[in-house]
Amino acid sequence: MFFGINRKKRFILEIQTELEERVILVGVQLGQDESTAESLQELAELAKTAGAVPVGTVIQNREHIHPGSYIGKGKMEEVKELLFALNANGVICDDELSPAQMNNLERELECKVMDRTLLILDIFALHAVTSEGKIQVELAQLRYRSARLVGLRDSLSRLGGGIGTRGPGEKKLETDRRLIRARISRLKEELEDVERHRQLLRSHRDAGMRKTAAIVGYTNAGKSTLLNTLTGAGVVSEDKLFATLDPTTRILELEDSQQILLTDTVGFIRKLPHHLVEAFKSTLEEAKYADYIIHVVDAANPQAELQMQVVYETLRELGAVGKPVITLMNKQDLAVEELRDSQADYILRISAKTGQGLDDLKDLLEKLLSDGLILIERLYPYAEAGKVALIREYGQLLSEEYQADGIAVRARIPREIYGKI
Ligand SMILES: Nc1nc2c(ncn2[C@@H]2O[C@H](COP(=O)(O)OP(=O)(O)OP(=O)(O)O)[C@@H](O)[C@H]2O)c(=O)[nH]1
Ligand SMILES: [Mg+2]
Incomplete structure (x- = not known):
């Protein structure tokens, strides 16, 4: 009897250790670009958010990314040895791999091969809540998958779980090409329905009579915290990347019975997968239809400058340009650097957590609203x-x-x- 239970316990333990993803992060530093190490740090955060354990990093200096295998032959040997030495069972590359690169790496390294995109898609799948969010994630995942079925199938079957195998909700992701295609067109139709609904909501949102501001910023900057502190919205805010996927809109009451609608939405990140941008277009476009942009910056992050650039690039891609930008240098309760933002119309220093500086924000919004x-x-x-x-x-x-x-x-x-x- 006891023997039986112990055996069962041991079996479960074995499965758990087997499923632990110990990964090596691999990046390519192109020419003089010095942001690779920082980008890999962020990749490590993403890996942890997806439940993996980063155990090592490898950076290769090259003039360009190897078209056939992402990294060169010699580096591949190094990674192979490191996999063995660190008892790791997977690698994650910091850029999106082509189908050929994925197949070749998978064959040479004989371990699970993942890339930044797969990781981000996986986190989105874990965090999607609404039906719109789930459809968007699954669509992006399937599009990414359909081009990489061979390499992925080998890679994903190695662990029988973990990163890359998660679908939104409880759904198992399809691996059959024909079924994938059918599912993609079904999802596209569903998404069109949802988008129509969102358009309608937008137009109903007082037929353009009430002003709106979109809260945008790099992931983990404090966007949801800001909305919560200002309006008591009760949005999930966590020290995690991509805690928010679905837009939440709340009314902010100002002096003199003025009101403005604030929308908190999905965060940005460097190398945001284009499948995601495409699938999340209607969500991301909240910024395009807003009257004002509230740009939240994690001023305590050493990478704040670069993150601000990424935010502006993404806004330009989305066509959310030509409207007043209020930049909020957030987390002033921590040690922060004096940051500038030459692209902002207004800059305020705040702490979304303690509420410091938020009266100034309200004053500014009141002024902007009265001016019109x-x-x-x-x-x-x-x-x-x-x-x-x-x-x-x-x-x-x-x-x-x-x-x-x-x-x-x-x-x-x-x-x-x-x-x-
Ligand atoms: N110390 C400090 N921490 C803050 C402040 N604002 C937000 N945070 C923390 O930063 C982390 C991220 O905050 P969120 O509000 O979830 O950030 P977000 O921009 O909504 O992130 P995503 O939805 O993941 O893109 C949380 O742990 C917050 O508690 C602040 O002013 N000071
Ligand atoms: Mg959030």
Whole structure:
């Protein structure tokens, strides 16, 4: 009896150690580019978020990435020896591998071969909550997979689990090419439905009468924390990469009965997989349709400068340009560097966690909102009380006086509703 239980326990333990992914991170440093080591540090964070244990790093200096095998022959030997020495069972390359590179590496190294994209897709799969998020992730995963079935199948069957095998929710990812194609077109249709719905929501969101600000920034910068502190939104905020995938919108009440809609959304990262950008287009585009961009920077991160560049590049790719940018140098409660942002229209130093500087942010938003408003002084007959309600909802009602012949109103209103009142 006891013997049986112990055997079972030992068996489970064996499976657990077998499933532990001990990985070596591999990067290529091109010419004088000095960010490779830092990029690998970030890759290590991504690996940990996906449940793997990074045990070593290898960097190769090359003029260009080896087209057939990502790294050269000699380096491959080095990685092979390191795999053995460190008792590792997989490698993760810091760039997206072509199908050929993946096959060749997998054959030569005889271990599970992964890349940055697979890792990010995996984390997205673990964190997707809403049906929209799940469809988007699965679509991106399947597109990535369908081109790499051979190398991936060998790699993924080596451990029988772990990174690359997770689908959104409980779903097992398909590995049959024909089935994948069918599933992709089904998902695309579903996504179109969801996107239509999102468009509708967007247009309903007060038909453009209420101003919106999109909270953007590098992953882990503190976007969700900011929304939570400002509005008590209750969004998950964690010291994890890509904690948020689904956009959350909340109303922020300001002085003089002004309001602005704030949307927290998915974070950016360098080398964001293009399949993800494509699949998450409708989510990412929240920034494109917003009136203002609130750019949250983790000012305590040594890589803050580079992260800011990545954010601006991504915004440009999404077409979210030509609107006022408020940059928030966040985490001022920690040791931070004096950072500049030449691309921002306004810069504030804040701590989303302690609330420091958030009154300044509210003041700024109030000012921005009032600047676009028109001052009116008017007497509305009682029959037109509905117009006063409209002003109260979308404008700043400065004073209202109930007189014998109607309501005397002083208010600031957005241009968009001027015609209606
Ligand atoms: N010390 C300090 N930590 C902060 C501050 N703001 C956020 N954090 C921490 O930074 C981590 C990431 O915060 P999130 O709000 O989840 O970051 P995010 O930008 O939403 O990240 P993703 O959704 O993963 O892209 C969490 O551990 C927060 O507690 C701050 O002002 N000071
Ligand atoms: Mg978040």
